[in-house]
Amino acid sequence: MRAWVVEKPGPIQDGPMRLIDRDVPEPGPGELLVRVLACGVCRTDLHVAEGDLPVHLPRVTPGHQIVGEVTAAGPGCLHDVGDRVGVAWLRGTDGACRFCRRGSENLCPNSRYTGWDAHGGYAEYAIAVDAFTYKLPEGLDDVEAAPLLCAGIIGYRALRRAELPPGGRLGLWGFGGSAHLAAQVALAEGAEVYVFTRGTAARELALTLGVTWAGDVYDASPCPLDAAVTFAPAGETVPAALSALDRGGTLAIAGIHLSDVPVLNYEKHLFQERQVRSVTSNTRADGEEFLRLADRMRVRATTRPYPLDEADTALADLSAGRFTGAAVLVP
Helix, strand or coil, rough: EEEEEECCCCCCCHHHHEEEEECCCCCCCCCEEEEEEEEEEEEEHHHHHHCCCCCCCCCCCCCCCCCEEEEEECCCCCCCCCCCCEECEECCCCCCCCHHHHCCHHHHHCCEEEECCCCCCCCCCCEEEEHHECCCCCCCCCHHHHHHHHCCCCCCHHHHCCCCCCEEEEECCCCEEHHHHHHHHHHHCCCCCEEECHHHHHCCCCCCCHHCCCCCCCCCCCCCCCEEEEEECCCCCCHHHHHHHEEEEEEEECCCCCCCCCCCHHHHHCCCEEEECCCCCCCCCHHHHHHHHHHHCCCCCCCCHHHHHHHHHHHHHHHHHHCCCCEEEEC
């Protein structure tokens, strides 16, 4: 089978990825062999390829937003051959630590991740852990469904971490794959949404989705905000978002990698009970809840398909901001 590997992590323009031939793997107990039908391209994949995230598995195949068909199942699996499943970032936990026992499996110190600790979906086949796969809404085609499995789920967790009050004002910094899905949930729940992003096309997409206002990253907010989420991996957006918050507002920082945050001024950025919260992965309950809501609210990803052979181009285009919405690889 064809599969991409991170040959030597480095800047995407230097070509850290290579397309190789690899044997189709066999599933073990509790594992599924999945024929990849579509795989979303995530900024986390870019961080893995460029080395922002340390190497966990040499020559790993990235990709953790997989829509696939089960072609073989190991002992102890609930899914059957022929089932369509979704494979996401969180691949497994120990199930026994104090975080898992209290329902915070996203904080498990022994958690494992698709496309980082094990080979992912930038390939024709992938191995998935049966207990960590999702049933997908039937109304979504493969390409539409793929970005929901990380961009959607993580955006949803970030939205909940931001504690947006009913009918409140939400600010989003960055408007890529995750933000444009979180915005749809917030709008469906009655929020006013204000978007801060550098790309003209991204601002236009935001306005077509029904946001109240869209401006540049460092434009002043037209009104005080009740909650905010930063999706851009740039630490300098943090003080910008905090400055826009009203009293008691919460900022959630989505994403696994962030450049250094500039020095904050207590009175300007944090006083009057403003707070900052990080977002770390997700629980399976987050994913199941989001997928149910996405189906009911008709959340739809704006997608840019690429053939599997052009995965490196898709990552380069993501890095350069050359498309809106989410890129999806289609073998």
